[in-house]
Amino acid sequence: MSTIAxxxxxxxxxxxxxxxxxxxxxxxLVTGVVQPVIFVFLLAFVFGGSLGGAPxxxxxxxxxxxxxxxFNSSFTAVYLAKDLQLGLIxxxxxxxxxxxxxxxxxxxxxxxxxxISLAVTMVCGLIxxxxxxxxxxxxxxxxLLLLLFxxxxxxxxxxIALTARSVEVAQSLGLIWLFPVTFLSGAFVSVDSLPGPxxxxxxxxxxxxxxxxxxxxxxxxxxxxxxxxxxWAADNPMLYAVISCVAVIAIFxxxxxxxxxxxxxx
Amino acid sequence: xxxxxxxxxxxxxxxxxxxxxxxxxxxxxxxxxxxxGAGKTTTVKVLSTLIRPDSGDAIVAGNSVTADPxxxxxxxxxxxxxxxVDEKLTGYENLLMVARLYGMSRTESRARARELxxxxxxxxxxxxxxxxxSGGMRRRLDLASALVYRPPVVILxxxxxxxxxxxxxxxxxxxxxxxxQGTTVLLTTQYLEEADQLADRIAVIDSGRVIAxxxxxxxxxxxxxxxxxxxxxxxEFLAETLRIIERILGGSVTPQRDSTGQRxxxxxxxxxxxxxxxxxxxxxxxxxxxxAALCRPTLDDVxxxxxGSPATAEPSPQPQSEVEVGA
Numbered sequence: 001m002s003t004i005a006x007x008x009x010x011x012x013x014x015x016x017x018x019x020x021x022x023x024x025x026x027x028x029l030v031t032g033v034v035q036p037v038i039f040v041f042l043l044a045f046v047f048g049g050s051l052g053g054a055p056x057x058x059x060x061x062x063x064x065x066x067x068x069x070x071f072n073s074s075f076t077a078v079y080l081a082k083d084l085q086l087g088l089i090x091x092x093x094x095x096x097x098x099x100x101x102x103x104x105x106x107x108x109x110x111x112x113x114x115x116i117s118l119a120v121t122m123v124c125g126l127i128x129x130x131x132x133x134x135x136x137x138x139x140x141x142x143x144l145l146l147l148l149f150x151x152x153x154x155x156x157x158x159x160i161a162l163t164a165r166s167v168e169v170a171q172s173l174g175l176i177w178l179f180p181v182t183f184l185s186g187a188f189v190s191v192d193s194l195p196g197p198x199x200x201x202x203x204x205x206x207x208x209x210x211x212x213x214x215x216x217x218x219x220x221x222x223x224x225x226x227x228x229x230x231x232w233a234a235d236n237p238m239l240y241a242v243i244s245c246v247a248v249i250a251i252f253x254x255x256x257x258x259x260x261x262x263x264x265x266x
Numbered sequence: 267x268x269x270x271x272x273x274x275x276x277x278x279x280x281x282x283x284x285x286x287x288x289x290x291x292x293x294x295x296x297x298x299x300x301x302x303g304a305g306k307t308t309t310v311k312v313l314s315t316l317i318r319p320d321s322g323d324a325i326v327a328g329n330s331v332t333a334d335p336x337x338x339x340x341x342x343x344x345x346x347x348x349x350x351v352d353e354k355l356t357g358y359e360n361l362l363m364v365a366r367l368y369g370m371s372r373t374e375s376r377a378r379a380r381e382l383x384x385x386x387x388x389x390x391x392x393x394x395x396x397x398x399x400s401g402g403m404r405r406r407l408d409l410a411s412a413l414v415y416r417p418p419v420v421i422l423x424x425x426x427x428x429x430x431x432x433x434x435x436x437x438x439x440x441x442x443x444x445x446x447q448g449t450t451v452l453l454t455t456q457y458l459e460e461a462d463q464l465a466d467r468i469a470v471i472d473s474g475r476v477i478a479x480x481x482x483x484x485x486x487x488x489x490x491x492x493x494x495x496x497x498x499x500x501x502e503f504l505a506e507t508l509r510i511i512e513r514i515l516g517g518s519v520t521p522q523r524d525s526t527g528q529r530x531x532x533x534x535x536x537x538x539x540x541x542x543x544x545x546x547x548x549x550x551x552x553x554x555x556x557x558a559a560l561c562r563p564t565l566d567d568v569x570x571x572x573x574g575s576p577a578t579a580e581p582s583p584q585p586q587s588e589v590e591v592g593a
Contacts, residue, residue, distance in 0.1 A: 010367055013363060087349065090350055091344065092367070095364070096369065264335075
């Protein structure tokens, strides 16, 4: 069997196993479901009033959808770190299975969690008055872009899990970097409003590109005067979003898989 | 089937493996006996490609663990120290998963999983989550997972550690009836009893080196086999007793005496036979014996004998009953 076929097959077996585990762990999905609800209502009503009311809420959801999927990286970090601590991992590593499968199976099954979080965020958005005004194909494209972004974030989580070597460390490392990355972007505010150097960072932050693309694809209008930064990335948000997701996947999957192979040298 | 050449592995300044050499023939059950920290698990991890040795190599079923680990993985089944089963999956799902990961088709995997559940007496619990299994059942499921692909080489790391006596007997049974059958088995244990019961050949390892190797009987003899512990009714029988023992066992044997001159310990090269012979002779000579017991060496005795330092192993799992006799 070719390497790619066996990687796909073995990963799907691992993903199946992961999903059975999620389904049988009460509370496994609580974070993925409750977190988006809290963020939507907190940001929409605590900040929403002073930031422009209904027009801001329409703008907000695109950013929240992007933010919701960044949390995929923390799910992957925690669950993969847990897997690596199990005796089961020794069985996997002694089997003639693809060396990619344990990680790819994990990032794939975490995509399912991402879909659920995404749906919850959208429903909450609908409740607070957000609407999709573009056609179904454009909306579908927006959802696919978000899932690609979530998948890319998962690979960063995999790298964190393999670097941390313990669940506790993976848990805090997996979460802590998300706050600067999501907030130093155009996800929740106009990039113009940030001080100089942060404007550049936000302009090139993939989170900005994803949020901006999604607003475009869902047909959401930003409040008057809101910008998503300057430069090539800000002018071509969709292309930049896709390129950065692919780059993240390429880099972090290579690193994570070589880390996984390297476990045998410890 | 397995050839280990000068295997070395250091963890920092700790020498886990300090030049291990071993040879296991096809179909053999080979026991690796040693206390905690002797290098048993490290050896197993090298053989099952979980870690790379610093130097040296091992050939498993014709493939080198360093040069072609993937080929090695195809010919081994591993059952580690802790049962490596997914607790959230049922017994059936666990076996199905392993079969699929070995590259078996869906239909093949289902059939093999069902077959193993039958063989390992797990049919009644096939749809229960492995987390709810007893220690013995979990261990059986783990062993079954190791056998999914019918590998020519099976590696078992301390298969009965942590089991209650019932689970231990159960596991022994499974290993000798199911795992055997032409499969080459390498098992590690810290229990002399277990190596004795299961293994055709035993290597004793300590501090990452093989310090003795042979069949269970060879080792027992060289390690001081069984001994007879005698308590005489009075020290006045001592001289006569020593004469009788010398006649039966030969002059090279020196019985150990305590200060009272009433208690003495003598090697019993033929176990029960020697005990009966000595007791018979003592009886005919009119020597009164108040206590006589056949004692087997514990792992501690073995290590004292071989290394001059006591083993750090856990106490022997089953208390030795006084006149119990070795197989």
